[in-house]
Amino acid sequence: MEMFEGSKDSVDRLMAATASAFDDLYSANLLDSADEVIYFKDLESRFVRVSEGCARLHRLTPDQMVGLTDFDLFDISHARAAFEDEQRIIRTGDAVVNKEERERWNGRPDTWVASSKFPFRDHDGMITGTFGISRDVTRRVLAEQESARMALATQATNRRLTEVEGQLRSVLDGATDTIARYDLALRYRYINPAGERLRGLRLDELRRRTDREIGMQEHALALWEPALRRVIATGRPEQVEFWLTGEGDEGQRWHHTTLAADRAPGGAVVGVLASTRDITDLKLAERALAHQATHDHLTGLANRHLLMAKIEQAIDRLNNAPRQHVLFFVDVDNFKAINDTYGHERGDKVLIQVAERLTSLARRGDTVARLGGDEFVVLCEGVSSQAHIRDIGDRFVAALAEPYREGATMIELSASVGAAATDDPLSSPSDLLRHADAAMYLAKTNGRNQFHLRDD
Incomplete structure (x- = not known):
């Protein structure tokens, strides 16, 4: 049956107004004020809408990006991989979530990102393109590489260890991410000032205590403690996401942690190094995109x-x-x-x-x-x-x-x-x-x- 009684022109006017309202919602809530890299593409993987953050990344305006593809912006190998991912999403309807990949640029240093891409559907459920959100994880990747280099340096000489520890302390003290060090019994050996603020306790109050003993919430411990033990047992890095209920009106705060083995100069695992970042804003943006796809x-x-x-x-x-x-x-x-x-x-x-x-x-x-x-x-x-x-x-x-x-x-x-x-x-x-x-x-x-x- 027809959606409305009357002429097709009236239906077209209503649908045009509805589409205009949808465009206003894009601008007000996702794109115009977003620092995140958010983009919408058509069935040919051409950009149709992008956030201000996405346009700034490419040193263009949002309007200049319309109609471009990744082949206009990246090295061909990276552009081809992104195109294949998006075409697979269009064919299957299956999203790609939190995929870490190296972005290769023409004339610019490579960067690392964690990308989530989803099918974009119309009101009838038909896939009309893709949309995605990316966050730059270059700093974390480079920090992990730097940590590995520092770990090798500690095996060389005690003198170099002292020098590196002094340099590292300056970096850690100024970092906004939480950096912590645990022993084999999951007790704190070190935490930087950002971690002290997150835990609400000073280092001298945390030292030789576990997260369970300081009252970390049980649902987070169920993920946290097994991940620490796996790193100790295998020596392999782990990543874990968890949320904590904040105080007052803060609500849930989401965190992403990279865990790596802390090794003695001879290579034996003596504990765990943990780098934790607050990713609440990214989670909220992902939820907003997912909600728009289904509501x-x-x-x-x-x-x-x-x-x-x-x-x-x-x-x-x-x-x-x-x-x-x-x-x-x-x-x-x-x-x-x-x-x-x-x-x-x-x-x-x-x-x-x-x-x-x-x-x-x-x-x-x-x-x-x-x-x-x-x-x-x-x-x-x-x-x-x-x-x-x-x-x-x-x-x-x-x-x-x-x-x-x-x-x-x-x-x-x-x-x-x-x-x-x-x-x-x-x-x-x-x-x-x-x-x-x-x-x-x-x-x-x-x-x-x-x-x-x-x-x-």
Whole structure:
């Protein structure tokens, strides 16, 4: 069925306004103020949008980067590897997460980055390109190389060891990352000033104590202690990510640690060296990108791609827990007239309130989604009877029949609601959605502002 009643021109105007709102969201929240390297590419791996940080890295403006590819910016070997990764993501839909790679430049020193790349999908779930975020880890890589060189130097002579330790102390004291040294029993032997601030204790208070003894949170210890022991046992480096709950309003803080064996001059492992960086801002940026890939930009509800995944998971659960799932398809009546009379901005506000009303009626565990335009879907699992289904559908109709009010403006609202149910673990998510859509169409055909259950 058509998404709106009326002419195709009106539909195009609404979709253009929606796309414009999405562009505004890019600019305000991700790209224009981002220091991170964030970029969006089309199916040919051409840049279509980039963050200010990405453009600065390439010594260009965001507009100058549009239409370019990695072949215009990097050494051909690196550009070819990046292109192959992105084309594989487009073919398979599988993301590449936190891949460390060496960026080779033409006329510039090489750099190291950790990159995450994802498929970019439209409202119908079709892959239309890729998007990614990279963080420069050159300093950490160079620091690891420098640490290795210093470790070799300590094996040469005690005099050189003293000199290097003096130089290293100056670096460590000024570092913003936490640098710590542990013995074989996981007790602190050293921590730099940044680490003292993170732990909230001085070195003399930490020395000869373990992280467990100073009260590190249990969920972090479950990752931290085994990683330290593996480095001691194998001598091989490890990387670990963990989060800690901050004090007051700080919330969760994410940390990335590189662990390396601390060796005596003869090569025996005598402890562990740990370099820890706060990566909370990167985690928040990654979550924002992941959320945009699965949620509607206007209402914050699940989009079609996430909805279909939720339906598939719910149907799969019927194999182990026989019960009945119901899909409600909600279409706002005469929404074109609202847009034509009050404008698209007011129309968007109406859609946001429709989303809020549906969400307030949904149970915990239900999925509320927006397919696009004025079409919404609610997935309810474990509905006991047809009477219960009708009760839920009638409540949706009643809630959406309340007028929209903003100041002196009052807009009459109503919605047509259809539903389809299944208890068959072999049923198809797309068929269930199609049946609910057909039931909604019957409700609209029979006069609107009502509920219709398929086959009742």
